[in-house]
Amino acid sequence: xxQTRVLSVSHAKAPFERTTIQRRELRPHDILIDIKFSGxxxxxxxxxxxxxxxxxxxxxxxxxxxxxxxAVGTEVTKFTVGDRxxxxxxxxxxxxxxxxxxxxxxxCTKGVVQTYNSRDYDGNPTYGGxxxxxxxxxxxxxxxxxxxxxxxxxxxLCAGITTYSPLKHWNAGPGKKVAIVGVGGLGxxxxxxxxxxxxxxxxxxxxxDKKDEALELGxxxxxxxxxxxxxxxxxxxxxxxxxxxxxxLDVDSYLSLLRVDGTLVNVGAPGKPDxxxxxxxxxxxxxxxxxxxGGIRETQEMxxxxxxxxxxxxxxxxxxxxxxxxxxxxxxxxVRYRFVIDVSTL
Numbered sequence: 001x002x003q004t005r006v007l008s009v010s011h012a013k014a015p016f017e018r019t020t021i022q023r024r025e026l027r028p029h030d031i032l033i034d035i036k037f038s039g040x041x042x043x044x045x046x047x048x049x050x051x052x053x054x055x056x057x058x059x060x061x062x063x064x065x066x067x068x069x070x071a072v073g074t075e076v077t078k079f080t081v082g083d084r085x086x087x088x089x090x091x092x093x094x095x096x097x098x099x100x101x102x103x104x105x106x107x108c109t110k111g112v113v114q115t116y117n118s119r120d121y122d123g124n125p126t127y128g129g130x131x132x133x134x135x136x137x138x139x140x141x142x143x144x145x146x147x148x149x150x151x152x153x154x155x156x157l158c159a160g161i162t163t164y165s166p167l168k169h170w171n172a173g174p175g176k177k178v179a180i181v182g183v184g185g186l187g188x189x190x191x192x193x194x195x196x197x198x199x200x201x202x203x204x205x206x207x208x209d210k211k212d213e214a215l216e217l218g219x220x221x222x223x224x225x226x227x228x229x230x231x232x233x234x235x236x237x238x239x240x241x242x243x244x245x246x247x248x249l250d251v252d253s254y255l256s257l258l259r260v261d262g263t264l265v266n267v268g269a270p271g272k273p274d275x276x277x278x279x280x281x282x283x284x285x286x287x288x289x290x291x292x293x294g295g296i297r298e299t300q301e302m303x304x305x306x307x308x309x310x311x312x313x314x315x316x317x318x319x320x321x322x323x324x325x326x327x328x329x330x331x332x333x334x335v336r337y338r339f340v341i342d343v344s345t346l
Contacts, residue, residue: 012050028075038129039064062129145307165294186244251276
């Protein structure tokens with residue numbers, strides 16, 4: 001067993017404490033990772049505050065993990081000691097169902113084992129990346145391209161794949177008109193991916209506060225949704241709308257912006273159910289959809305794509321003792337756009 005220092009919360013909304021846990025002994029296909037950086041995702045806050053219910057405490061959050069391989073099991077073939085690697089939102093799946101066989105482990109019918117606040121198939125709780133070390137089977141580890149700084153790569157393992165996957169699935173590319181709703185932790189990456197894929201990119205945000213930044217990130221157009229004229233000017237305009245915000249929208253208004261066969265895809269999760277009029281779908285053969293993260297194969301593809309196209313999140317690095325403050329700032333929207341914990345300060 002490997003003892004490692006972690007940041008944990010003892011119960012819902014508890015302050016962070018420096019504690020220790022035991023990581024399992026290396027199995028033949030396991031990798032021991034010396035963690036360098038761990039991103040802070042809004043879902044970490046939801047989990048640590050037990051806002052979705054079913055929290056497993058004590059909890060060690062974190063599923064945007066980047067580090068160096070420290071040791072490998074006897075049958076590991078993908079990685080060697082010293083390799084730059086990452087771990088995202090899940091660490092195991094059945095490997096046998098139709099979705100696992102397609103490389104879409106996130107939809108495993110047995111139930112994917114999440115990186116933290118989950119239980120492995122032996123019933124043991126999982127602990128995440130606010131930690132000095134982690135043990136993960138090699139099939140759920142990805143390689144970090146050399147041109148990506150490790151701190152920059154960290155948020156890509158959740159925010160990056162969360163936006164890359166639906167844009168690819170719904171064929172964002174040349175000739176497609178894509179709208180990104182929100183310029184936040186997800187939205188600022190979605191703009192870059194849609195632009196790099198060759199789509200015409202429009203940003204829809206409540207105000208014009210982030211217009212210059214969105215255009216610098218690759219947006220072709222920017223509209224404030226607080227202006228009613230926006231919905232008139234853009235009626236029946238988009239092939240795809242990617243909603244990255246967690247607030248409830250006026251769904252019918254956004255559906256009106258879609259062309260025939262257009263799709264509104266949600267990756268943000270609002271606290272209350274959305275409502276819409278079914279005729280907003282019927283009159284244009286429009287669709288409402290959702291998307292989770294991508295599988296391991298697609299996550300590696302996303303990292304390679306990011307390296308090739310120079311796509312990177314805007315980050316602020318924090319020390320371990322600033323994690324609680326970072327949570328409070330996320331809730332105030334006081335970050336542009338992702339916090340990353342320097343694990344060397346733990």
